Amino acid sequence: MIDISVKKVLSIDLEKQEAEVKSFSDLNKYFGGTGLGLKLLEIYKDKNPLVFSVGPLNGFFPYASKTSIVLEKDSVVEDIYMGGSLSTRMKFSGIDSIVLSGVSQEEIILDIQNSIVNFKNKDTDPQSLGLPGKRSGIYFEEDKLLCDQYFTTPEYYLETIFKEKNIKGITITGTEIFSPANFDDYKKLYTEILDRKPDMRVDQAEYPSCSGCPMGCSKSKVGEIGGNVLLNSLVACQFADKIYTDIGVVFSCLNTLGYEYTHEDIENLPELIEETIRNIYK
């Protein structure tokens, strides 16, 4: 069962080929996504981290479908967002963030199943890893990294870091479940948000869709860079900003799932993120 009372971080040391899950209750105030990712970038700063994070709404509500990726490139912090099924697989792994530290001595593939990490030889067939239907994969196709063989990120930050760290690809499989205490309230709110399709700033189209989003829009393929900190900490899609920058809606979603956040926590988030960024650049 997914535990939402703490932030669970899968810390992977590429050099030692070791992994451990750490629980941080004191990081709850960073919510998730970019907020949590930046704080972890600060905590692991000396280890040259690459941080993947999901937010509290990923996997639970529609249009909250992106994965946040935070990294430091040439002494500049970058936050980029990837669509596809990665966010739901991370959520259903019970993991809020994956921190990849250091550099692998040889080119490897990471096979992550919930919180278990297997370090695989670079020649391993990605199709042999994970559980079909419950996995998501990030692998190179020519010079771009693609999630689910389609979704990618803007620029080449992620590709450069993968190459520097000797990571050839990652497969993530999530098999954990969650059951909100008041399931009827959850279903009602889910339906209300799903019905807000007209508030999306993209048109429904014929392209592959991110997991948990019905839009199949033309914008999902390349992901996003930068943007609204609340949205990016929930890791909704930037085109769902009319829905997920409404603090009342966000609070209802969090409350229905059982998160113990207050309005004040949501309002304090931008300042916390600013402080974290200042600390990273110190």
Place this chain on the structure above:
Amino acid sequence: MAKILKPTQINRCNGCEMCIFEAQRQLKKVGLEDSLIRVFRKKNPETQAPEFELEIDPRINILDVEKIASICPKKVFEIQEEIKND
């Protein structure tokens, strides 16, 4: 007669997995484990375009299949009446 969920327009599927999550919600859970619908991703060998396959457990018919069909944004499913041979 029992109603059956049939993916008759699988070529339209966009892989959003809304059907999976609806089925799971009807079972009062969020996640992929023990889902009665599974979506598999593959690539068209000729065009290299992403394609999807659906695997539906026959037990899906214990659920509200009309609700599952209606949540699909691409109208992949049809509800058919089960024909029993005497």
